[in-house]
Amino acid sequence: MIGFMKKDIAMIKNNLKVLGVLVAFYLIMGLFGEIDMSFILPFMSIAIMISTFSYDELNNWNSYAATFPNGRKNSVKARYLTTVLIILIMTVITIILSLFISYTLNKSIDLEMTFLNMLAMIFGTALVQSFMYPIIFKFGVEKGRIMILVVIFGTVIVGGLFSSVVDLSKILNFLGVFENHWPLVLIVSSIAILYISYLISLRFQLKKEF
C-alpha cells in the first residue's frame, strides 16, 4: 500500500507550482485584503486529489494496478490515506499562514475560533471527497462528473422538499446538544464519513471489470 501512496504523492508533486501560486494568493489576500481566504487551501486538496484520478484514468492505471498483489484494495486504501494526509498538510499550512498574517499585521488571533474553523474546513473537505470518490471509482472521472452533478441536483431537490416538510428549527435545536463538543463531533464525523466512503469505493473497485 505504501507504494500506491508514494505514487499518488509523486503525482501530486507536479501540482506544487499551482499550490505555490495559491499560497501566494492567500498571503496577499490576507495581508492586503479583508476577505478571509482560509478555506482555499483545504479545498485545494479536492482539486489536487481529483487530478490524481484523472492521471490514473488517462493511463489505465487501475487495470495495471489490479495485476499487483492486493492491487485493487491497496489502490483505494492509498487514495483515502493520501487524501487525509493532504488535508492535514493543507490545514497545517493554512494555520501557519494565518498566524504569520496575524503577526505581521499585529492583529490578535482567537486561537480557539481558528482551530474550530479549521476543523469545520476539514469536515467540509472530507464530506465533499467522501461523496465524490465512490462515484469516481465507479464511473471514472469523466462520467463521474456528470453523475456528481446529477447527485448534487437530486440532493438539492430532496433537501428543498425535506425543508418544506420538516421544521428546521427542531434540527438546529437538536444540534445545540453538541454545542460544547464541536471539535470532537467534527473530527469523529470526518473520520466516519471518510471510512464509510472508503468501504463503498472498495466495494466498487473489487467488483470492477478492467
Next chain:
Amino acid sequence: MENILEVKNLNKKYDNFELKNVGFNLPKGMIMGFIGENGAGKTTTIKAILNIINNYSGKVKMFGLDNTKDEQKIKEDIGAVLDDMFFSEILTPKDIDKIMKGIYKNWDSVMFNNYLKEFSLPNNKVIKTFSRGMRKKLEIVTALSHHPKLLILDEPTSGLDPVARSEVIDIFQDFIQDDDCSILLSSHITTDLERIADYITFINDGEIVLSKTCDELLEQYGIVKCGEKEFKKIDKKDYIKYKKNAHEYDVLIENKKEFKKKYNVQVIDKITLDDLMVLMIKGVK
C-alpha cells in the same frame, strides 16, 4: 513436464463476444506465443488469467495455485505488461523504482537500475518524453524487476522498431534461461514468435483452435499450392482449410509426410504463423 500455468474451460460472455471453453497449458521454462486476430479473445483470456475481469467461469491455476483463491500470493510471482496500461506519464523511472519497492516484496532496485542503464532509459525524465519503444522497454523492465516466475505480456512488441523488438526479445530469452520461469506472450508479430516461442496457442472467435509446440507446428503443417483439378482429388479429411486465390488453391494440411505419401506431391511449402492465421481465419473447409 510441470505446468506453470493451466487454463481449463474458461468462459466469459459479453454482449457481442464470448470466450468458449478456452484451455491450454504452459510448461515451466517455456515461452508460449498466444496468437489470433484482433478481437479474437487474447486480451480477455489474459485478463481472466490475471483475474482482473469478473463473472467468468472455468479454472486457472498458476504455480499449482488457484488464480482467485490464492490471487495475492500468485501475483507476487507474476510480471505483467498489458497494452496501454501503465504508470502516469508525469512520473519518472526513479519514481517507479520507489513506488514498486512499496508494492512487491521482492522488488530489486539494483536490477531495475541496471536494466535502465542497459536500455539507455534516463532515470530522471518523465515518461511522457519517452518514445513508444522506450516506454515499452520501461514497462517490460518494470515487469521483470521483482524476480517474477511468470511473465504475462499482451502485445509487448507492438509499435516497436526492429532494433527495439530485437532488444526486447533478447530480454525474454535471458529471462527464460532460468528453467523455473515461463512467458505467455500475445503478439501480432508472428516472426518474433517464430524466433522465440516454444509453444503456439491460436485463438479464433473466442475458441482455442490449436495449442502445440512451435517446432511441431512449423515442421508438420504445410501449404499445398495446386490447381482446381488437383484440389478436387484431395479428401476433405486430409486438409484443415483451403483458400481459393485467383489462379490456385492454398491448402492447409496437418501432416506433410503423410500427405506427400498419399498424394505423391513433391513440393509442400513450409508454413509460417502468418500463413497459418490467414488460412485458419479466412480459409474454408
